[in-house]
Amino acid sequence: MAQLDWSDLDNKAVDTARVLAADAVEKVGNGHPGTAMSLAPAAYLLWNKVMRRDPLDDQWIGRDRFILSVGHSSLTQYVQLYLNGYGLELDDLKALRTWGSLTPGHPEYGHTKGVEITTGPLGQGLASAVGFAYASRFERGLFDPNAAPGTSPFDHFVYVIAGDGDLQEGVTAEASSLAGHQQLGNLIAIYDSNQISIEDDTTIAFTEDVAKRYESYDWHVQTVDWKKTGVYVEDVAALNDAIQAAKAVTDKPSLIILKTIIGWPSPKKQNTGKIHGSALGADELKGLKEVLGFDPEKSFQVADEVIEHTRKAVAKGAAERAEWQKSFDEWAAANPENKKLLDRLEAGQLPDGVEAALPVFEGGTEVSTRAASGKVLNALGPVIPELWGGSADLAESNNTTLEGAKSFVPAQWSTHEWTGDNYGRVLHFGIREHAMGAILNGIALHGKTRAYGGTFLIFSDYMRPAVRLAALMKVPSIFVWTHDSVALGEDGPTHQPIEQLATLRAIPELDVVRPADANEVAYAWKTILERRNGPAGIALTRQNIPVFTRGEGVASGDTFAHARETAKGAYILVDAANGKPDVIFIATGSEVQLAVAAREQLASEGIHARVVSVPCLEWFYEQTAAYQESVLPSVVKARVSIEAGLSLTWDKIVGSTGRSVSIEHFGASADYKTLFTKFGITTEAAVQAAKETLAAQK
Amino acid sequence: MAQLDWSDLDNKAVDTARVLAADAVEKVGNGHPGTAMSLAPAAYLLWNKVMRRDPLDDQWIGRDRFILSVGHSSLTQYVQLYLNGYGLELDDLKALRTWGSLTPGHPEYGHTKGVEITTGPLGQGLASAVGFAYASRFERGLFDPNAAPGTSPFDHFVYVIAGDGDLQEGVTAEASSLAGHQQLGNLIAIYDSNQISIEDDTTIAFTEDVAKRYESYDWHVQTVDWKKTGVYVEDVAALNDAIQAAKAVTDKPSLIILKTIIGWPSPKKQNTGKIHGSALGADELKGLKEVLGFDPEKSFQVADEVIEHTRKAVAKGAAERAEWQKSFDEWAAANPENKKLLDRLEAGQLPDGVEAALPVFEGGTEVSTRAASGKVLNALGPVIPELWGGSADLAESNNTTLEGAKSFVPAQWSTHEWTGDNYGRVLHFGIREHAMGAILNGIALHGKTRAYGGTFLIFSDYMRPAVRLAALMKVPSIFVWTHDSVALGEDGPTHQPIEQLATLRAIPELDVVRPADANEVAYAWKTILERRNGPAGIALTRQNIPVFTRGEGVASGDTFAHARETAKGAYILVDAANGKPDVIFIATGSEVQLAVAAREQLASEGIHARVVSVPCLEWFYEQTAAYQESVLPSVVKARVSIEAGLSLTWDKIVGSTGRSVSIEHFGASADYKTLFTKFGITTEAAVQAAKETLAAQK
Missing domain, CATH: 3.40.50.970 (Thiamin diphosphate (ThDP)-binding fold, Pyr/PP domains)
Known part of the structure; x- marks a missing residue:
């Protein structure tokens, strides 16, 4: 001693x-x-x-x-x-x-x-x-x-x-x-x-x-x-x-x-x-x-x-450091590849090839965004060795597992489902959401690896103090929150987020990301991983939703924008066919499809609607004023937000004459299609709201 | 066995x-x-x-x-x-x-x-x-x-x-x-x-x-x-x-x-x-x-x-119940006073004399609303034996102690500050906010007593899942949240609520109560105790704030309304002197005084301002449409909200041409007067905002 x-x-x-x-x-x-x-x-x-x-x-x-x-x-x-x-x-x-x-x-x-x-x-x-x-x-x-x-x-x-x-x-x-x-x-x-x-x-x-x-x-x-x-x-x-x-x-x-x-x-x-x-x-x-x-x-x-x-x-x-430096230099000389990796991480850079590795989801198919997220993580896993993560006992539901990777636990805790290894990449937090949040913060603070942890969106409430602290510190912890609306269905109101998206967005410096389809998921992950200036939470659906058929650039006519626009936080997914919107739909996640359907229906009635997808409001507000104005022109005050939760986030954006398709009360236990119908999260409601806001302009 | x-x-x-x-x-x-x-x-x-x-x-x-x-x-x-x-x-x-x-x-x-x-x-x-x-x-x-x-x-x-x-x-x-x-x-x-x-x-x-x-x-x-x-x-x-x-x-x-x-x-x-x-x-x-x-x-x-x-x-x-009924009847016969108490509680009624017991705070003095709350609780304690409560190790800061009452812990845990008794009324949760919330819910579910638990408002985040469950169940748990803004001062951003008021209001069925002065505190407690249809959280200041000098009825001319208006959730604290407001201030808690000062300053410039105090938005929305319209006439679109936190709650109420005096970022460590100045929570900012919203009407 x-x-x-x-x-x-x-x-x-x-x-x-x-x-x-x-x-x-x-x-x-x-x-x-x-x-x-x-x-x-x-x-x-x-x-x-x-x-x-x-x-x-x-x-x-x-x-x-x-x-x-x-x-x-x-x-x-x-x-x-x-x-x-x-x-x-x-x-x-x-x-x-x-x-x-x-x-x-x-x-x-x-x-x-x-x-x-x-x-x-x-x-x-x-x-x-x-x-x-x-x-x-x-x-x-x-x-x-x-x-x-x-x-x-x-x-x-x-x-x-x-x-x-x-x-x-x-x-x-x-x-x-x-x-x-x-x-x-x-x-x-x-x-x-x-x-x-x-x-x-x-x-x-x-x-x-x-x-x-x-x-x-x-x-x-x-x-x-x-x-x-x-x-x-x-x-x-x-x-x-x-x-x-x-x-x-x-x-x-x-x-x-x-x-x-x-x-x-x-x-x-x-x-x-x-x-x-x-x-x-x-x-x-x-x-x-x-x-x-x-x-x-x-x-x-x-x-x-x-x-x-x-x-x-x-x-x-200084003396201790000099001593350490010798062992470090020896290590660097003996492990040039690993030294390159360390240098890249210290520089806060992603490796080459991230965009190329992103899976492309075919338009016209249907996939839940949580499943898409799992595919994206597994595509990125081999490219980004510093990426690791897991779940608070919801791995299969959160789609957070890097397939084939070992679990980050001592080998003696291997089970018939998981193989433990002290250096594994798959995290198992047990049913401990709050510790998960705090541990992710510790990982982000310690070094430059990128760790994520998953649970249901409703249980973000359990980890909220840790999420807030990540935001206050501006550390890039990543939270994966699936089952992101009442559409999780039968588990009922204890499990159905209503106020969670709005109240998470209310935390300063936290990026709340809610992709509208599988390809937005891919670019959402890319953007989250490129950023290191604060935490992000990604909200993902349980249920399948359509993959939009998209063009190669920005939206034009009836052509949908490329999913890389996701990085801008909000973008015109599909514009009024004439480029001159009478009304703007502002929607996120699984509700964007309703805006798209409402746009079509309104078009048949001669009303020109623009659909703005808002995967991340915080990213949008970082864009230039000109870009923001181009997406949400201040002259167009006929606006409808659609999100299967509180309208709170959108009150200011839709303004006094706007309308919100939203849910302002707790959920219920039933299949999700019934819930969406009963709670008015429908294309019909979106069309109706559009007509109301248009009428309110007069 | x-x-x-x-x-x-x-x-x-x-x-x-x-x-x-x-x-x-x-x-x-x-x-x-x-x-x-x-x-x-x-x-x-x-x-x-x-x-x-x-x-x-x-x-x-x-x-x-x-x-x-x-x-x-x-x-x-x-x-x-x-x-x-x-x-x-x-x-x-x-x-x-x-x-x-x-x-x-x-x-x-x-x-x-x-x-x-x-x-x-x-x-x-x-x-x-x-x-x-x-x-x-x-x-x-x-x-x-x-x-x-x-x-x-x-x-x-x-x-x-x-x-x-x-x-x-x-x-x-x-x-x-x-x-x-x-x-x-x-x-x-x-x-x-x-x-x-x-x-x-x-x-x-x-x-x-x-x-x-x-x-x-x-x-x-x-x-x-x-x-x-x-x-x-x-x-x-x-x-x-x-x-x-x-x-x-x-x-x-x-x-x-x-x-x-x-x-x-x-x-x-x-x-x-x-x-x-x-x-x-x-x-x-x-x-x-x-x-x-x-x-x-x-x-x-x-x-x-x-x-x-x-x-x-x-x-x-039925047999077990009959057996029990005998012992119950014996008890009832032997303890008529206690039986009366039980009957009252089972009926969900308060005793007579609650309003009479409320302390009256003198206008023109200064007192923090947490101190006022402590006085109110101690005035009500002798009248309402079913009232009990405490704190998550912040008793002195939360002013939650019923003086002279014993602590609800086995006698063996008495300390030199507290006397334990299995039937005590003072609760000590230790530094366990989340358990406090869940335990309060259990108490409310078990019987008809009224228990409350205190912590700092910022730590409502720690207990949020329990608060939400109380709201979902509509049980009348009571949460006391003091130090309710950046005005808590030197402890800095980890302890300063910014988004908490807005995000708590976002929980359906939760009453968030933020009294503007000591007399509002008294009626806030009375109203909370009268209601049994859901949980309430009361947000209280650390710092001293003015006690308004009030009249006996509703606001009129330069006379302030009586504090019993608190029960309506929002009310005209003091109206435009001519009864015809050009602009309406909508404020809560410690910021109402800024609205009052701004009203005076504007009056000197010939602008007529109404001050609406909003101790509880949820109570206000239960009032008749006519009452709501009388407080916030729809024709008056020049509106300014003042709250030392996010504007989020108020976006919809002030509307597109309104303004909000708010804080949209994390706090900082300094004395509270410096913080209010640096963060623009001032009379000047309120006056400026009023002029801006008036200009925006043209």
């Missing part, structure tokens, strides 16, 4: 971290000082002693990853980023939780260097950490599959600091069960068991045996109790020993239950709910400084010898 | 249940036969032998409750409702999963007699069952607190059948931890461990030690393994013994892990993923019937002797 090198200066650095945390919260007047104070020894141990990181390059792929699942304790991380030379300075700490600062209330990915993930909504950090560990194994399989354990430049650890809230949230229960199942030996979570949350002593709501629970998930569980002697002793060496032991267990994730006193050594407020989420107040802050031998009259004190000492982390990181 | 009375006819009834399930799925062509077949013995045991229920009255308050958490296996319940005389007949089973039938794909509360809860979204049933058990204890405390254990007419059991999916979902992890903590001795869950889900053998994704996990939650765990001998033996007596043992353990919830073979004894498809969710097919169905000694050429066969035998449940239920 590695001997811990720990001096008085390290103790002083830890105390400095505590005082800085308390000072920063005091200055802004609000925040969470308690955990940052009592976790300072653990955080400093990780950042200064344990982790292999390069303060000068937070993108170094060889780095150990750090996830602060207790995001409210952002100072735990900010102070270490300052002490260890990651770019934050004292002024940044002084600007805590103020407009434009590098130190917002919760750590924000892409905003502050050294922050690997945005945290704050409890449980998300620990759950996504499982995804980090998934990704590290999968990436090793892509780049360096044959290296002996621990010898690859792609081997590293994922460290998490989690708290009582993280352990209570269901998303971590789901993810932790998967982590044990997956035997993620490089995942090490320190659970700060301080027994205090906002309602004070957690005994009021949380008396389960956490150690036993994590053992039931097949984790390696250790307890480091700094209270065990009756006197509080921050036994850093014991914690370090536990971390080293955790590192040595390579076939299980590790939970280290660290029993601490929140806010220690604040004289009066330690071990209270108050210190969790409020400033100490002037008197208590002075008391703290006195206890720690700091000048009670000064703020943000950092002794020169302390910062000099802690910033040796920069040189240490 | 009660001796099990089990005859050959019982075996025949079980086999009949299997064949009916397979026939019903075969007829409609889709559904889930497998579990209904293999669980038939367990279901029959519960419905015919174990549970105390009256088939002729599914509202009998003394009944044992039954929750089919595996909602997809609805036939498990439908067939028992048929066999045991609850009102379903063979024709209902033949109409499975078709339009208008009493046998939809998943059991629907309020639709089919004997169904206690709508299930299907996995985990919700088991999680809400915990709420049923909470409610039974709380109600006992209200009505019959001093009865010895097991002797009260309010004592009964809550039985659950759960499956692999339920056990994997995080919501049940949260709720099960609480159930153990709460020592819910009357909760008995049978976990159908058949090791098969849609992706076939669950080993591919689910290898944790479930028994150990539930022991870690402090449940009483038993395993009944029908496969243990190597030959599959449906040892009903062993299961009955386990149930009796579970009933005898009164201080822990019980999990009975029942190891079954899904689809048994289907000759070729038993123990496969196929039989989980598809019809057997003609050949396999014949094979099943042959194995069970049924005529393979006939469908829906029920021997007269079988139905005669099973329907003895009606007489048995």
Whole structure:
């Protein structure tokens, strides 16, 4: 076991971290000082002693990853980023939780260097950490599959600091069960068991045996109790020993239950709910400084010898990196093809040949878009090795399986249907949609592979906090949501999405993609994979729908546009035959066919209708104003939206004199044709709505 | 231990249940036969032998409750409702999963007699069952607190059948931890461990030690393994013994892990993923019937002797009920006050004096609506004994605590902040929003008490599946969502709702209530408590906002309307001074003050503005068309909505020439005044928008 090198200066650095945390919260007047104070020894141990990181390059792929699942304790991380030379300075700490600062209330990915993930909504950090560990194994399989354990430049650890809230949230229960199942030996979570949350002593709501629970998930569980002697002793060496032991267990994730006193050594407020989420107040802050031998009259004190000492982390990181670079260069020399793959991924590029690989679906046939999606994924699988994914126990329904690929589970969990392999490409989340979302985020954050996960559209509700966090972080997680309307039929209202498309589109920065036919599915996937600036969800039908017969270019006369127009988000699928629409149908997915049929019927009555397919409104709004105007000319106010769900998304687009063919109530259990008839999702309704909006123009 | 009375006819009834399930799925062509077949013995045991229920009255308050958490296996319940005389007949089973039938794909509360809860979204049933058990204890405390254990007419059991999916979902992890903590001795869950889900053998994704996990939650765990001998033996007596043992353990919830073979004894498809969710097919169905000694050429066969035998449940239920009635009458005679309370609750009425008890907040002061809510709750607490509630570890932030009341936890979990009592009124959910939602639903379903649960509005995302299910069931769960805009400030974008108000309003049948000042809060609570036809969520500010000085009636001149107008959902808070508005402001919550200020400023420029406060759009849409027109006259198309979140809700209401003062992007970490300025949520923006919409009318 590695001997811990720990001096008085390290103790002083830890105390400095505590005082800085308390000072920063005091200055802004609000925040969470308690955990940052009592976790300072653990955080400093990780950042200064344990982790292999390069303060000068937070993108170094060889780095150990750090996830602060207790995001409210952002100072735990900010102070270490300052002490260890990651770019934050004292002024940044002084600007805590103020407009434009590098130190917002919760750590924000892409905003502050050294922050690997945005945290704050409890449980998300620990759950996504499982995804980090998934990704590290999968990436090793892509780049360096044959290296002996621990010898690859792609081997590293994922460290998490989690708290009582993280352990209570269901998303971590789901993810932790998967982590044990997956035997993620490089995942090490320190659970700060301080027994205090906002309602004070957690005994009021949380008396389960956490150690036993994590053992039931097949984790390696250790307890480091700094209270065990009756006197509080921050036994850093014991914690370090536990971390080293955790590192040595390579076939299980590790939970280290660290029993601490929140806010220690604040004289009066330690071990209270108050210190969790409020400033100490002037008197208590002075008391703290006195206890720690700091000048009670000064703020943000950092002794020169302390910062000099802690910033040796920069040189240490450089040395570790140089060491790593040797093994990396050796690997690169020995594996030129894999190095090319890595370079391509790091550049965020797709391989050549993606468009050529796309299947072409014959016009005039019928296919569900989920089946088309399965075909597209299987066509792209051989071309795009970084593409992997699966489902939350709905593989066959979601059509998410890459046929012939092995499953990403230890071989011992192979079943008669699936063959497990640590480097497999098929993901099995079990019936755990929320963890799936968080794990996909972790995968997207860890590296540049592209992972997707499927469930029914209705169950996007179960994963919504993770979807929102992906959008907030702008990471390119991919969600596959099939059975995307009441047309899923007999399963009834509990399974039928009504408000889901509208409410998902309401999440800023999330691309909601709903292709109108199989060929739109192909280009939708291509576009999703080309983009890396945020998450996308693709909504797919259960039922068969027509494949449109299309031309080679844009729509013209009675000729339908080519499906590559999908990338523009909305496009004229088929125009008024004379190019001068009296009325515009705006439709998505399985309802586009109704618009097409209504257009024909109206044409027979001398009314000229345009059909606009809107596979992705967010992509459309990125187009030029001129393009948008060309698709939806502002002079044409006779507009009808058609979508088998709420009209909400379309209210603004169809405007006061427009109409919507929609469903504004819960569904019912019956076959889908009956439901569409009963709920008025029909060609007749579309024709009627068109006539109404035309009449409303007068 | 009660001796099990089990005859050959019982075996025949079980086999009949299997064949009916397979026939019903075969007829409609889709559904889930497998579990209904293999669980038939367990279901029959519960419905015919174990549970105390009256088939002729599914509202009998003394009944044992039954929750089919595996909602997809609805036939498990439908067939028992048929066999045991609850009102379903063979024709209902033949109409499975078709339009208008009493046998939809998943059991629907309020639709089919004997169904206690709508299930299907996995985990919700088991999680809400915990709420049923909470409610039974709380109600006992209200009505019959001093009865010895097991002797009260309010004592009964809550039985659950759960499956692999339920056990994997995080919501049940949260709720099960609480159930153990709460020592819910009357909760008995049978976990159908058949090791098969849609992706076939669950080993591919689910290898944790479930028994150990539930022991870690402090449940009483038993395993009944029908496969243990190597030959599959449906040892009903062993299961009955386990149930009796579970009933005898009164201080822990019980999990009975029942190891079954899904689809048994289907000759070729038993123990496969196929039989989980598809019809057997003609050949396999014949094979099943042959194995069970049924005529393979006939469908829906029920021997007269079988139905005669099973329907003895009606007489048995009547006898049990008569027995119970004695103890109930004794209780009623001895406890006339409590009986009056029960009668009032059963009638769905509030006590007298609610309006009189409402606090009146003085105009011209400032108070956050969350603080006002806390005051209202504490004013109502003494008047309304059936009111109870708490928070997901944010009690002080959500202002949800009934001061002086004890906490609803066993006394042994008292802390220095809270005093526990099995009959307490203050709920502590820990950091488990999703379980909170499901438990509140269970409480609302169980009886007529009114429970509420609080968290930040942003975390409504964590509980969304439970909120939606409440709406689908139309049960009056109450959700308290504070910190209802970016004005929560420094915690930043992870905690700041943007799309939440709009996306919650998008859930059909959910009342989203956002009061504009403290007095609206009072009437909002009154209205929520008066209504019992669906769930409500109340959105409340963190920050102080003005209390408007109001008149005694409707708005007139410069006089503001009385806050009792809140019950109408939207009302003229203050009209154009001349009663003829040029422009209408439509605002909610903390943004109404901006509309009021903008109205004044516009008045000084000769523009007449009306301010409409919209505490609840859903209530407004229930008003007469004439009232709605009086508030928002269709001729006034110059309209401005103001809400510190997406404009989405208001797009339709303000129309093509209206404007919205809104936030269409994620928030940021800073003090709220800075955020409102930076994001344009200001009086100036409201004035500007008013002028723009007025200009657009020309």
